[in-house]
Structure formats: structure tokens, C-alpha cells
Amino acid sequence: MTISVHAPSAAAPEHGPARSTAAVHAETVVSLDSPVDLGLTLGPLPRGRGDPALRIDASGAGAWICRRAAATGLTSDPGAAASGGQDNDNGTARQAVTLRCDQLTDHDVRVRAWAESTEAAEQALREAPGILGANDDWSSFDDLLHQADDPISAALRRVRRRHPGLRLPAAGQLTEQLVTVVLEQKVTHDQARSCWRQLLRTYGEQPPGPAPEGMRVPPTPKGLRGIPSWQWHRLWVQPPLARTLLQIASRGSALRRLERTPARTEDVADLALRLRQLPGIGPWTAAETLQRTHGAADLVSVGDYHLAHVVGEALTGRRTDDAGMLRLLEPWSGHRQRVVRLIGLSGFRPTRYGPKLAPEDHRRR
Structure with missing residues (x-):
């Protein structure tokens, strides 16, 4: 994986508005040896469509991720530390990072990172393959399904064939x-x-x-x-x-x-x-x-x-x-x-019983 680092810039890519604060920009292309479906793989990570930390494009071919990456040897900015913006762990500052992921081909995803330091941006890119499920190996499970001749295994094989790019993300954090x-x-x-x-x-x-x-x-x-x-x-x-x-x-x-x-x-x-x-x-x-x-x-x-x-x-x-x-x-x-x-x-929908729970809101009491 080759990482390209660019000088701090407030210029926006083709997605989203620019910020006024300049940041180091680094990018790489994560190439996997089998298909990856960006939208399906990242699907379990956002907490609803309005998650402020992770947004998947409606097309499923791109996503924004806001997280933290370690920058060893850097000290936290006092103002940021006071506001909870950074945390030190044995001399390691965990800095805020913005990631932009874009599906290029069935096997390739471009990942761009913005951070206050080059080290944090590069570390975020090194963590990107895990987020994309690069280490998730389905081969033994696929073999298990193909060796079985029961109806359930056959149904699971059909779903698997329709979604060969499904991976389980290892997002850390x-x-x-x-x-x-x-x-x-x-x-x-x-x-x-x-x-x-x-x-x-x-x-x-x-x-x-x-x-x-x-x-x-x-x-x-x-x-x-x-x-x-x-x-x-x-x-x-x-x-x-x-x-x-x-x-x-x-x-x-x-x-x-x-x-x-x-x-x-x-x-x-x-x-x-x-x-x-x-x-x-x-x-x-x-x-x-x-x-x-x-x-x-x-x-x-x-x-x-x-x-x-x-x-x-x-x-x-x-x-x-x-x-x-x-x-x-x-x-x-x-x-x-x-x-x-x-x-x-699979498209399976279970039988529904009764109305949805409507919890009472006590926040203003």
C-alpha cells in the first residue's frame, strides 16, 4: 500500500464543502484480492442514517468517517486536551481524522485522510484496510456451504453469490x-x-x-x-x-x-x-x-x-x-x-406482532 502525503490545504475534494482550517492530506488505494462492497461492509458501523461520525453515500459507493488515529511522540494541544479533543496514552496523542472512502472497482477503494499531523493521517490510512474488511477471510465458510447439500445451506449459498463483496469490518476504536x-x-x-x-x-x-x-x-x-x-x-x-x-x-x-x-x-x-x-x-x-x-x-x-x-x-x-x-x-x-x-x-422479513414500543420521554422532568 503506497501512501501519498500532500501539504496542508483547505481545498475540498469533489465531495462536500471545504473547511476553513487547513489539514495534512494523505491518500492511498486499498486493493483487495477478492471483491469488496463498500456499502455492505461498512453498513453495521453507522448508528442510523444521521450518525454524525459515519455517513455512507446513498449509492453505497462512498463514505465519510470521523475517528481518531494515534500519533506517537506528539503531545496534545493544551486547548484541545482541555475540551476533550485529544487523549494521551503513554506519550501517544490520538488526533481527530477525517476519512473519505470511494469505491473505484470491485477490488479497489481509494481512501483519503485529513488530520493535523502527517503521522496521524498516515496511521489512519494504515488502519483503513481493517475498516474495509481486508483481513476477513470467507474461504472456509464458502467451502463449508458448498460441501453441504441441505436446503438451508443452498439458500445461504444463493445469498452469498448475490453479495460476494460482503465483508466483516474490523474498525478498531x-x-x-x-x-x-x-x-x-x-x-x-x-x-x-x-x-x-x-x-x-x-x-x-x-x-x-x-x-x-x-x-x-x-x-x-x-x-x-x-x-x-x-x-x-x-x-x-x-x-x-x-x-x-x-x-x-x-x-x-x-x-x-x-x-x-x-x-x-x-x-x-x-x-x-x-x-x-x-x-x-x-x-x-x-x-x-x-x-x-x-x-x-x-x-x-x-x-x-x-x-x-x-x-x-x-x-x-x-x-x-x-x-x-x-x-x-x-x-x-x-x-x-x-x-x-x-x-x-436475504430479504427475509419476520412476522410482526403488535405495535412498536413508544417510550415516554422524561428528559424535561
Whole structure:
């Protein structure tokens, strides 16, 4: 992978308006040995269409991502540190970065990065292949499907043939992803999306370069620790969830070390157990997080309100519980999350029962 670095410039690319603040611009082309579908691969990462940190184009052929990248040896700007814009970990400053991904061919994605420093921009580009699922190998799962002659495997093969570019992203950013998942605990999607949007709009950092208006870089652990309790209430975050978020923020350095855990199935399973030692982190939260940070191919979201029903009805025509779902997925052990993703892309729609939950809003009480 060749990285080209350009001098700081406020000029915009062909997407989005220019920012007034100049930033170092670097770019590369990520070439994969098998197809990648940018939209499908990044699909699990944004928290709703209005996610201020990640926007996928309507066409699915491009995306904006606002995140942080390490810049070893740099010190945080005092003003940024005071506002929660940067965090130090053993002398490493994590700087705000804007990424723009564009699908060029079935195998090639151009990635551009803007950051305050060359080192942060280059580091962001080195992380880009993982975000695009470059290390996600479907070959053994494809072999498993082709060797089977049952109707379910045949149906999964058909879905797989329609979507050869589907990959599981390993986006890293363990602390940030834990925050997004904790916000989704025991609440509706609308509540969780609203919390995330308001959190970033209020405490997120302005991204460098030409990111579209309204995008934000998620707050650092230090920034999260500085949010007063009454503000969590205004953000529609229940007290137990706020306490869990503060526990996560207080362990930011340890989580960054755990983030470097290899993405092998056995290592990820061990990491899930370690995350569950944190107060407020259960199997569902660990699985949902590691599916996004490490491309966890075998971690299933046990405890999800809908998933077991969907899997059971898709595979047998009948709803089931978590134990039943795990029994149904056992033939694809090692690849169970791949099966879940294919079910989601199959066009199957489960039977709906009753009206949607409409939670009461207590924020102004």
C-alpha cells in the first residue's frame, strides 16, 4: 500500500464543502484480492442514517468517517486536551481524522485522510484496510456451504453469490464502539440514535479537512468523564447506562491496549470474556462491539430483543429463543455471525406482532 502525503490545504475534494482550517492530506488505494462492497461492509458501523461520525453515500459507493488515529511522540494541544479533543496514552496523542472512502472497482477503494499531523493521517490510512474488511477471510465458510447439500445451506449459498463483496469490518476504536453499543442497551433504536447524535453534537470535536457539515469526531474518554450527570439526563441516557459509560471512560488506556488483540476467533472470544468483567457489559454488548471492532465472525448477539426470533423463523419457520438460535447455528460454528449477516441480506422479513414500543420521554422532568 503506497501512501501519498500532500501539504496542508483547505481545498475540498469533489465531495462536500471545504473547511476553513487547513489539514495534512494523505491518500492511498486499498486493493483487495477478492471483491469488496463498500456499502455492505461498512453498513453495521453507522448508528442510523444521521450518525454524525459515519455517513455512507446513498449509492453505497462512498463514505465519510470521523475517528481518531494515534500519533506517537506528539503531545496534545493544551486547548484541545482541555475540551476533550485529544487523549494521551503513554506519550501517544490520538488526533481527530477525517476519512473519505470511494469505491473505484470491485477490488479497489481509494481512501483519503485529513488530520493535523502527517503521522496521524498516515496511521489512519494504515488502519483503513481493517475498516474495509481486508483481513476477513470467507474461504472456509464458502467451502463449508458448498460441501453441504441441505436446503438451508443452498439458500445461504444463493445469498452469498448475490453479495460476494460482503465483508466483516474490523474498525478498531474499542472505547468508542463500546459507547455506541451501551447507548443501545434496553432502549429503542430511536432513543439510542438520538442519544448518540446529541452526544456528538454537544461534545464531539469538529473534524479536520472537508467533512460534510454536521459531522463530528466522537469525544475522548477524558471528554466523557467531564460530562455532568444532569447532562446525561438531558441526552436521554438513563442513570445505569451513564454509570457504565463512565466506567468505560475511566478504563480508556486499558481498552486501547485490548484493542490490539488479534482478530482470530479464539482471541476474540477471550476478549469478549474480558470485556464482560466490566460492570454493565454483558454478552450482547461484548458481541455487538467486537463484531464492529474486530470483525468477529463467530460472536452472536445473544440477548438481542429480536435476533433469536428472526434467525429461528428464517431457518425453521418458527420463532425461537437464544438457546434455540445457538443450536440452529451450531453447524456453522466459527462462522455464526456470517450466517446472521446473510440472513439479514436475504430479504427475509419476520412476522410482526403488535405495535412498536413508544417510550415516554422524561428528559424535561
